[in-house]
Amino acid sequence: MELPMAAAIAVLYATGTYMILRPNLIRLAMGFGLYSNATNLLLITIGGYTRASGAPFVGTDPQSAVGLMDPLPPDIILTAIVISFAVGALTLIICYRVYLDHGTDNPERLPTEDEHDTGDELPSLAVGSALAPVMGPGNHPPTHGVPSAAPTPRRSAERRRDR
Amino acid sequence: MNSLILPLLVPFLTALVLALLNGRYVLERIVAVASSLALTIWLVWLLLYVDTHGIQAVVIGGWMAPWGIAFVADRLACIMLVSSATLGTIVQVYTCWTVTETQQKYFFYPLMQITLLGVNWAFITGDLFNLFVAYEVMLLGSYGMMMVGASRPQVRQTLKYVAINSIGSTLFVVACGLIYATVGTLNMADLAVRTAALTGERSGMVTAASMLLLVVFGLKAATFPLTYWLPDCYPVVPAGVIGYIAGLLTKVGVYSLLRTFVMLFRQDSNAFASDALLFLSGFTMLLGVLGAMCQWETRRLLSWHIISQVGYMVMGIGLAGSPDPRVAQLAVAGTILHVVHNIIVKSCLFLVGGAGERITGSQKLKHMGGVLELSPGLAGLFLVAGLSLAGMPPFSGFLSKFVLTFAALAGGNYVVVTAAILTGFLTLYSMTKIWLYTYWRERCREHPLASFRPLLAPVATLVVLSVLMGVCAQPVLGLATRAADTLTNPAEYVRVVLGPAKATPKVAGGQPPVAVAEARETVR
Numbered sequence: 301m302e303l304p305m306a307a308a309i310a311v312l313y314a315t316g317t318y319m320i321l322r323p324n325l326i327r328l329a330m331g332f333g334l335y336s337n338a339t340n341l342l343l344i345t346i347g348g349y350t351r352a353s354g355a356p357f358v359g360t361d362p363q364s365a366v367g368l369m370d371p372l373p374p375d376i377i378l379t380a381i382v383i384s385f386a387v388g389a390l391t392l393i394i395c396y397r398v399y400l401d402h403g404t405d406n407p408e409r410l411p412t413e414d415e416h417d418t419g420d421e422l423p424s425l426a427v428g429s430a431l432a433p434v435m436g437p438g439n440h441p442p443t444h445g446v447p448s449a450a451p452t453p454r455r456s457a458e459r460r461r462d463r
Numbered sequence: 464m465n466s467l468i469l470p471l472l473v474p475f476l477t478a479l480v481l482a483l484l485n486g487r488y489v490l491e492r493i494v495a496v497a498s499s500l501a502l503t504i505w506l507v508w509l510l511l512y513v514d515t516h517g518i519q520a521v522v523i524g525g526w527m528a529p530w531g532i533a534f535v536a537d538r539l540a541c542i543m544l545v546s547s548a549t550l551g552t553i554v555q556v557y558t559c560w561t562v563t564e565t566q567q568k569y570f571f572y573p574l575m576q577i578t579l580l581g582v583n584w585a586f587i588t589g590d591l592f593n594l595f596v597a598y599e600v601m602l603l604g605s606y607g608m609m610m611v612g613a614s615r616p617q618v619r620q621t622l623k624y625v626a627i628n629s630i631g632s633t634l635f636v637v638a639c640g641l642i643y644a645t646v647g648t649l650n651m652a653d654l655a656v657r658t659a660a661l662t663g664e665r666s667g668m669v670t671a672a673s674m675l676l677l678v679v680f681g682l683k684a685a686t687f688p689l690t691y692w693l694p695d696c697y698p699v700v701p702a703g704v705i706g707y708i709a710g711l712l713t714k715v716g717v718y719s720l721l722r723t724f725v726m727l728f729r730q731d732s733n734a735f736a737s738d739a740l741l742f743l744s745g746f747t748m749l750l751g752v753l754g755a756m757c758q759w760e761t762r763r764l765l766s767w768h769i770i771s772q773v774g775y776m777v778m779g780i781g782l783a784g785s786p787d788p789r790v791a792q793l794a795v796a797g798t799i800l801h802v803v804h805n806i807i808v809k810s811c812l813f814l815v816g817g818a819g820e821r822i823t824g825s826q827k828l829k830h831m832g833g834v835l836e837l838s839p840g841l842a843g844l845f846l847v848a849g850l851s852l853a854g855m856p857p858f859s860g861f862l863s864k865f866v867l868t869f870a871a872l873a874g875g876n877y878v879v880v881t882a883a884i885l886t887g888f889l890t891l892y893s894m895t896k897i898w899l900y901t902y903w904r905e906r907c908r909e910h911p912l913a914s915f916r917p918l919l920a921p922v923a924t925l926v927v928l929s930v931l932m933g934v935c936a937q938p939v940l941g942l943a944t945r946a947a948d949t950l951t952n953p954a955e956y957v958r959v960v961l962g963p964a965k966a967t968p969k970v971a972g973g974q975p976p977v978a979v980a981e982a983r984e985t986v987r
Contacts, residue, residue, distance in 0.1 A: 320626075320630075325622070328626060332626075332629045332630075332633075335629070335630070335633045336633065339633050339636045339637055339640075342637060342640055343636070343640045346640045346641075346643065346644040372643065372649075373640070373643070376592055376636070376639065376640070376643075379592070379596060380636050383596070383599045383632070384632075386599075386603065387599070387602075387603070387625070387629060387632070390603070390606060390625065391622075391625055391626070391629065394610075394618060394621060394622045394625060395622065397613070397618050398618055398619055398622055401615045401618060401619070402615070402619070407622075410619055411619075
């Protein structure tokens with residue numbers, strides 16, 4: 301049982317790594333899903349699961365525990381599945397939000413510097429305005445999925461290029 | 464001692480209540496601050512109690528210790544809990560004035576409490592897999608805090624933060640699995656007993672798993688090759704919030720490194736781990752401080768300084784592997800002091816920076832100026848905090864750096880000491896740069912002059928704490944040394960968690976529980 305499991309784990313990790321390194325946000329999220337599955341398989345293998353192993357809780361006599369499955373790895377797996385589910389959902393939402401904000405799902409096309417780094421050209425909000433302390437650096441109002449004016453004209457062309 | 468679950472229960476229940484109070488802005492702030500303040504006071508009592516009466520532990524659900532999940536409050540955990548809760552309270556007071564109602568509507572305070580819950584959990588747990596769960600709770604809270612308000616740079620940088628931490632989490636689970644497969648337990652006390660007795664092939668396997676954990680915790684703490692996410696992610700966090708995130712989250716990684724590499728992985732073949740840690744620490748210090756030197760924005764500059772300061776702590780952990788027990792004890796005590804000092808001073812600098820940004824309306828050094836004439840109080844607070852970070856006496860930074868340098872010299876690690884002292888000088892240079900540009904020179908343009916005076920009180924509290932820590936060096940160092948004792952010689956920890964029978968080395972490395980032993984056989 302160990303060899304096929306090891307092979308499956310290796311394939312999952314390799315595929316996951318490949319997906320994460322692709323310049324595509326959805327593939328990034330899927331890569332993490334593969335990672336978590338591979339990890340869970342690894343934990344099952346560590347638990348020494350075989351067809352012959354029985355359910356963990358039978359009787360009070362220590363001798364009756366012989367031949368039973370170790371209950372801890374499945375326990376860890378359950379917890380890890382729940383957590384990776386939550387983090388995976390969050391990752392997908394953030395990926396979608398980044399796509400809405402910037403009109404691309406290619407992380408290499410995202411701006412590398414923060415927008416307020418180029419504050420030299422945009423002093424109207426930052427200086428002298430009453431809004432400045434509230435809307436200061438890093439506190440821009442939420443855009444609610446409306447792409448700003450700048451990336452919109454290039455958006456369809458960019459998406460064609462991404463494919 | 465059942466009340467040990469309070470550091471988890473209080474923030475959790477507060478988070479629920481705050482989520483229900485969403486929209487009642489003032490009430491929400493009062494509840495959040497009051498609950499954190501109450502917890503802080505209780506934790507200070509717990510620290511004093513643990514210091515006089517010894518380690519306290521509780522096993523959740525009443526299962527016996529190696530199987531049930533233990534919560535252990537030793538001196539180190541209590542010191543960290545007190546620091547975290549104090550900082551949490553102060554930052555929440557500060558955010559009453561800096562977080563906008565829009566941001567608060569997006570569940571800012573519940574997320575803050577969830578992060579506090581995760582951090583407290585990471586400090587108090589006595590189980591390696593439970594530590595993983597605590598990390599995830601903490602990270603989910605901090606993802607939310609980073610994104611609160613959801614501006615474009617925030618979402619973009621949070622994606623980076625989520626991605627790098629997802630990889631870290633995967634490795635953490637793998638390391639837990641490998642350690643369980645090799646040693647047969649994940650309870651920290653049990654691990655400390657069994658790894659010390661490991662030999663041969665299994666010992667090597669645990670060393671491999673511990674290197675995975677080094678990557679995981681190094682990622683959280685932003686040590687040398689895994690630093691580059693930090694200076695990108697932190698500057699986008701709203702002012703005030705960054706004081707908490709920057710002050711505490713990397714320190715949780717450092718705490719875990721302390722706990723695992725000093726207390727858990729004590730097998731002989733793990734000596735090279737301390738060499739690796741020393742090697743990494745030198746590069747972390749220099750990289751962080753050199754990165755800071757070429758920055759011209761306060762938040763980015765201070766973010767790079769987080770990295771260089773983490774280098775000092777990792778240096779202490781590396782020195783703990785020294786064969787001389789006195790050096791090891793001194794190094795661990797110095798690390799604990801430096802962690803506490805850094806939690807206080809680093810957040811203080813970020814909070815001062817936030818107030819400076821409100822006055823000048825910019826976070827670029829070249830646009831700031833004249834803060835000294837506008838607010839001499841703020842300038843004074845920055846000066847104290849900056850000098851403390853650079854390690855000037857009589858502030859807290861001097862004490863911790865002195866202890867660490869002394870330990871390194873006593874251990875004969877001259878190369879690392881050179882890097883540490885060089886880093887100290889360059890830190891002073893960076894602080895001078897901020898001082899010259901933001902505070903000392905004349906105003907170079909119009910400033911919006913937003914109200915900032917209420918912000919001075921929380922900042923001043925942190926500065927007073929830093930000065931107190933430096934002036935009352937003797938009792939503080941004594942407490943840190945006693946905390947270090949527990950880590951370098953975990954006999955008391957083991958006795959409290961597992962009962963008196965297990966503490967003697969005779970039982971060390973004994974048979975794993977029957978089911979586990981059976982599982983080991985089937986695996987082979």
